[in-house]
Amino acid sequence: MKKLDIQEELKKNGMKSTKHRVAILDILIKKDQPISAENIFFEIQKMDVAINLSTVYRNLEALLEKGLVTKLSLSGDSRSVFEYNRMVHRHYLICLGCKKILAIEDCPIKGYEHQIEDETEYQIVGHKLDLYGYCPKCKKK
Amino acid sequence: MKKLDIQEELKKNGMKSTKHRVAILDILIKKDQPISAENIFFEIQKMDVAINLSTVYRNLEALLEKGLVTKLSLSGDSRSVFEYNRMVHRHYLICLGCKKILAIEDCPIKGYEHQIEDETEYQIVGHKLDLYGYCPKCKKK
């Protein structure tokens, strides 16, 4: 997505367009995997844009509220990771060796939610499924 | 489980039996739902046993290593919760209203792990599935 499109996207959502927001979205859109606030901070600095870590957090918070990004916390890591919200239901496959995160769009839970609704009288609004294992490279060791 | 059995269980796992450890396990065994370190701390104080929060953390860590308890971090909460390890594979149903956590022993993922192994060449070692929704009480509001 081009810089102009990102600015457009921000305004469409009632947000001011700033170089920091554009940079954050740009990074998130390009990354194929979720990334932490601190890593976003580092990436932006690599682009020779000065930014403060709290600005990263505040912007992620704002983008989150507008639904432009999603936040996820994975088992065994105390920090959250963020990704551009591609509006698809996703699950994740996390490599316990190198910590790489792979997104999976396939979802095996469809009918199960209804079954649980019937069994428990709860109203289910969503679910979170993550798989843990070892990627081909880490598997060898 | 009785106090004596808990002491037995601790020794069987090569741990010294202390009043704090017994109290922690006792609380965990009685609770039907996962509980945070701080809440364990409060519960122990209610039993008129003096304890420090760092002792709770250190003991949970030790019990975790011995496999006597399990730790889980749930989406949208920055603190971890713990439960007695009943040696069953479990999923959780979290009420977004009152935050109650219900354990579900049924698991719909069985075959899916193999399918993903075939598709991705990863070696899957486990998964985490949590459902989010509203319990019968909170559903009404």
Next chain:
DNA sequence: CATGCAAATACAAATCATTTGCATGATTAT
């Protein structure tokens, strides 16, 4: 293009959950 207002930013300090260092106290094998 100047300008004013609301929103965004930097920076430091606060917070929250969790961990650690160290001196002291309890538990267990001998």
Next chain:
DNA sequence: ATAATCATGCAAATGATTTGTATTTGCATG
């Protein structure tokens, strides 16, 4: 009982995230 070992309290450190506040910026308007 005694020593060796491990557990504990307390305070201070840590790491991730949030917040207060003075300053700067984006952008609608004249």
